[in-house]
Amino acid sequence: MANSGLQLxxxxxxxxxxxxLIAATILPQWRMSSYAGDSIITAVAVYQGLWMSCAWQSTGQIQCKxxxxxxxxxxxxxxTRALMVVSIVMGIIGIGVASMGMKCTRCGGDNKVQKARIAMTGGLIFVVGAQA
Structure with missing residues (x-):
């Protein structure tokens, strides 16, 4: 059995x-491309994410749609969008289950074996969410 410090x-x-995972899902830098043309003054970088597409110009303007x-x-x-959302939801469930099974909480009763199994289930939910 792990001690409370390792569980925490x-x-x-x-x-x-x-x-x-949430930050990676939100950010638009999933696919990047750029075009400099004849002059660096007219350079454009295009970022495509899961939710939007952004164009960054060398003048400092950013336009997202x-x-x-x-x-x-x-x-x-x-x-990819669906799997990232499923992973976030599985993470929420894993947080709830793992926090109930930790030794430093009072949820789940006083039975140490039962709390260890709940904590292990929470960890497995985190692993499954990471694989989604």
């Missing part, structure tokens, strides 16, 4: 990974 460390690392329709997106992008 694992929970904090899983929570940080979940926050990073959300995708109009899900039907116009490629099937790979639609599947």
């Amino acid at each position: 460390l694992g929970f904090v690392l899983a929570l940080l990974g979940w926050v990073a 959300a995708y109009d329709s899900i039907l116009n997106l490629s099937s790979a992008l639609q599947a």
Whole structure:
């Protein structure tokens, strides 16, 4: 059985990974391309994300546009969006289950074996959410 410090460390690392997952889902830098043309003054960088497309010009302007329709997106992008949302939801469930099973909480009763099984289930939910 792990002590409370290791459980807390694992929970904090899983929570940080979940926050990073949300950040990666939101940010538009999934696919990047650029065009400099004849002059660096007219350089344009195009960022395409899961939810929007952004154009950054060398003058410092950034213009973002959300995708109009899900039907116009490629099937790979639609599947990626769905899997990222499923991973975020699984992370929320994993946070709830793992926090109930930790030794430092009073949820789930006083039975140590039962709390260990609940904590292990929460960890497995985190792993399944990471694989989605």
